[in-house]
Amino acid sequence: MPIGPSPSPALPEPLLRIIEARHHDPFEVLGSHRQDDGTATVHAFLPQAERARINEAGIDLERIPGTDLFAWEGPADQLAQHSHYRVTWYDRQGRVESRCDPYTFGPQLGDFDLHLFGEGRHWHAYRFLGSHRRTVDGVEGFQFAVWAPGAHRVSVIGDFNNWDGRAHPMRVRGGSGVWELFIPDLTPGTLYKYELRDGGGNVHVKIDPYANAFQERPDNACILTAPSSYRWGDAEWLAARAKRDWQHSPISVYEIHLGSWQREADGSFLNYREIAKRLAAYCTEMGFNYVELLPVTEHPLDASWGYQATGYFAPTARFGAPDDFRAFVDELHKHDIGVLLDWVPAHFPRDTTALAKYDGTALYEHADPRQGEHKDWGTLIFNYGRHEVKNFLLSSALYWLAEYHIDGLRVDAVASMLYLDYSREDGEWIPNKYGGNENLDAVDFLRQLNTVTHEQHPGSLMVAEESTSWPQVSRPTYLGGLGFSMKWNMGWMHDTLSYMEKDPIYRHYHHDLLTFGLLYAFTENFVLPFSHDEVVHGKKSMLDKMPGDAWQKFASLRLLYTFMFTYPGKKLLFQGCEFGQGQEWNFDAEADWYLLERPQHQGIKQIVRDLNQLYQAHPALHEVDFDSAGFEWIDCHDSSQSVLSYLRKSKDGKQIVCCAFNFTPVPRENYRIGVPLPGYYREAMNSDAELYGGSNVGNRGGVHAEPVSWMGRPNSIPLALPPLAGVVMVHEPEVDAAAETADTPTATAEGAAAAAPRGSAASPGAAAGSDADAGADPDATPG
Incomplete structure (x- = not known):
């Protein structure tokens, strides 16, 4: 904070609190105030100013000695026609600044909005919290609002006021904990943050939790944005989505990480718009009808892959501006490709500029580390029992569906939300009120999330990454379920990969790994995921998981994908898996596209394309x-x-x-x-x-x-x-x-048929002296 002149201790306490940036209600002092005797007073806090005046009224303001506070007192009639007057000041270099005084404007937030927010029932809280371009009484500017009930003072700081927390303190709206301020004359592109003073007198500089745009990391200031003027062209897609019987339709998802799918020749990131053109063409070629994006919510650390988000209402600036991301979604919709977004309500990072101890207290998180910390991930857990926190997350989900036309959310780490003892030893967690390990607040939040999103955005998909046997994850809330559309089948994925990783000579001992999944395959609406999590951290690429020599590895991978595309459940493949990526996924480099110069990898790509076509062309495989x-x-x-x-x-x-x-x-x-x-x-x-x-x-x-x-x-x-x-x-x-x-059959759009005579030469990996002519047991019956 810039250091100004030392104030006189003889000043009235309200003025001292303004000068020392510790006044909880700056409107009590700043702006103009009419007195009972017909006079009026004006106070303006103007750091860096040498002299100042009110333009319209021709009134010169006088500096209070030893301070940056300027004042005037005189007949109220002189200001009667100038309710929103402009203050002009001159700095030491003679430069002129002229702005409408923000402290002449009354409260802008509606009581009903604040009431709904306090009850956790304001589905679109992002429309009044955060920063928004407004015209108030004919004056243009930006309205700011932030929830910080534990703060004793909150200010808007930015490049427009030299990041000085004394310049633009906000007013608090009663017991709501929401602070607001309308600042005239600001324009889109301006940088800003909030400065908060907590109950102990400590000052914190924080981002706006509801900001719509940020600087590209490592910078992290919020950016003022104008209402989007983007003209969508996907009305037909949205109308069809609302009527689509998705449960009986083919869903084949291509999961990608925007920073490592493809890059420019020099290794730099592509813009959202360029990625969209390439991705739409590629998915059309390959037969994927959905893409799923690893989180594009703004995040500071590339190595988190987006799963430690700080900007829950902003697409990351790494790949362009918000309207560029709108164009990304629009382009895919024009090619009949849906867009799913990984969304992370389970935890958030400890970054001091973000949500952690936002107002100096455990605001978004639990205060008790037995409830509020994920030790495995070094992150904090949302307090789902707090209405305003729940509202923040609900509004974020609806924001992406409404403002960016996202077709659904894949909710990350649901299991960690459901269980109070998730990854904890005895004594490291607190039971619920019934003595159990279920997080009842998280359960209520998830049910509300799924109910509201499905009601407001028909046809949208809510998908749970949930790795336990929690019942009815994808069953309606009115039947006691959590209300998700689908759930990732983690059990099938783990069992199948465990089986495929074994040498074929031992597989007959583990046959149950392939058959056990059918005992529960229809208890949920399952997605079969071969996701990014399976090709990192030493787990090897999909190709390298397969045992045997090179021929057997490629054959086994083709076999695995054929098994997947015919097994009950919707499909998901991570980038690179569709052509046999050789190395584990590296978030910091593009996929190994050069491998497609080799016939074996071309074969993997071809069979995935043909399996997609087969799967979509035959109702028996998807209905x-x-x-x-x-x-x-x-x-x-x-x-x-x-x-x-x-x-x-x-x-x-x-x-x-x-x-x-x-x-x-x-x-x-x-x-x-x-x-x-x-x-x-x-x-x-x-x-x-x-x-x-x-x-x-x-x-x-x-x-x-x-x-x-x-x-x-x-x-x-x-x-x-x-x-x-x-x-x-x-x-x-x-x-x-x-x-x-x-006629000898050839590969068709629905799949390639083998053209060789039955019993032609075995593969290089075939065992010699096999019982190749042995049939199955004729007395066997289905299990």
């Missing part, structure tokens, strides 16, 4: 993802050969898709599986196709069912199961076998 009616085991017991087979069925039951997977490098000829209907079963996908880099063991385009009872079914088909591969057979009406096998 009944959340109900057991869409799935049926053919055989889940063949652990000795590490083979799985199952049926996927459409909503009307008319389309049948048979899926069979061989998790060993041993090709299996004439592997017979039971099927429900006679007819022809076309091979719509074979992950061993030569097109993908496979050995081309296949079924010559398809097979006819035979009236041979097998596995409790009246019909069966003999398959050639390629090594480390999956095949997808689509049931079709009976057709002439000769016509069907006359």
Whole structure:
């Protein structure tokens, strides 16, 4: 704080408190005040000023000796026509400043807004808190408002007042804890923060929690913004989204980190608009119909990937301005691609300029570290029981949905919110009022969050990253659920990757890792995630997780993706996984796109594209993802050969898709599986196709069912199961076998069919002397 002249101790106490920046109600002193005797007084605190005057009235203000406080007293009539007068002052260099006095304006915030905010029911608190361009009584400026009930004084500071906390102290609105001030003549682009004096006399400089834009790190000042003039072009998309039956539609999500997906040639970041053009084209090519962004809420540390946010109402400045991010979302919508945003209400960083001890007290967090600290992450936990904190988070969620047309939020670390003893030892947590470990305030908050977002933004998706067995995460709140649209299936992900990481020779001992998930697959609306968390911190890339030599690694990855895209649940892949990224994800460099110069990686990219097309083209693979009616085991017991087979069925039951997977490098000829209907079963996908880099063991385009009872079914088909591969057979009406096998099938938009004769040469990874002609146990029944 700039140091001014030493004030005289003889000054009245109210004036001393203004000069020393400790007055809780500056409007009591500053501005003009009419007296009962017909006179008026004017006080203006003007650091750096040599002399000052009121323009309209031609009144010269006199400095109070030894201070930067200027005053005038005289007939009230001289100010009668100038309720919002301008003060002009001259500094020591003779420079002139002229501004309308902010202390001539009355309170601007409505009592109803403050009432709703105090009750935690103001869904759009960001519309009155923060900074907003306003015209008041014909005077343009910016309205500021901040919640800081523990502060004894709050000031707006910025480049317009030399960051001097004495210059623009705010008024507090009764017991609401909200401070406000209208400052005339400010323009967009101006930098600002808040300076707060706590009960102990300590001064804190803080960002605006509701700021809409920030400087690019390492600078962190807030930026005044004008109301957006961006013209959206996605009205049709939003209307269609509101009517979309998303539960029975294909959802394939491409998860990306904007700072490391692609970069400029010199390694610098791309702008939101350029990323959007490239990303829309790429997702269209690959068949992804949603993108999910790692957090773009403003954050100071790149290495946090955005998960330690400080600006809950501002897209990060790393990639452009707020309207650039609007253009990003708009561009993707124009290509029929939805946008999901990772959103982090579970914790926030300890940065001294942000939310931590905002007004000198534990305001947004719990005071007790047993409730308020995440020791694992070095962060603080929101106090969900405090109405204003809950309102802050609810408003943030609705802000992204309303102001940026985001199609949904993936809520991070939900498990850490639900459990009071999350990652804590005995004695390190406080039970709830019933003696349990459930965070009842967090549960209420999440239910309210999901209820309000779904009501106000129909068709929006709320997705939980929740890794425990908490019941009914994705069930409606009126049934006792948390109300999320979907939940990440972390159990399936961990079990499947654990299985795939094992050497094929040992997999038959762990067959249950693949089958156990079906015991709970329909208890929630699940997303199958291979996310960023699985390819960092020594966990290896998806490709490098696979055992064996190079051929087996690529074959296993193709097999894994085929299994994923046919398994019940919506799909999610992180950037780089779709082409077999070689190294772990590095947030500080773009993905290894150069690998696409190599055929093996081209094969991974091709099969992901074809699997997306297959998944979206066949209702049986997406219509009944959340109900057991869409799935049926053919055989889940063949652990000795590490083979799985199952049926996927459409909503009307008319389309049948048979899926069979061989998790060993041993090709299996004439592997017979039971099927429900006679007819022809076309091979719509074979992950061993030569097109993908496979050995081309296949079924010559398809097979006819035979009236041979097998596995409790009246019909069966003999398959050639390629090594480390999956095949997808689509049931079709009976057709002439000769016509069907006359042409060699090729890769199509819905998937590549293997063209080689059944039983062609095994892969380089195939074991010699195998029992390749062994079929499944005919007496096996579905589990």
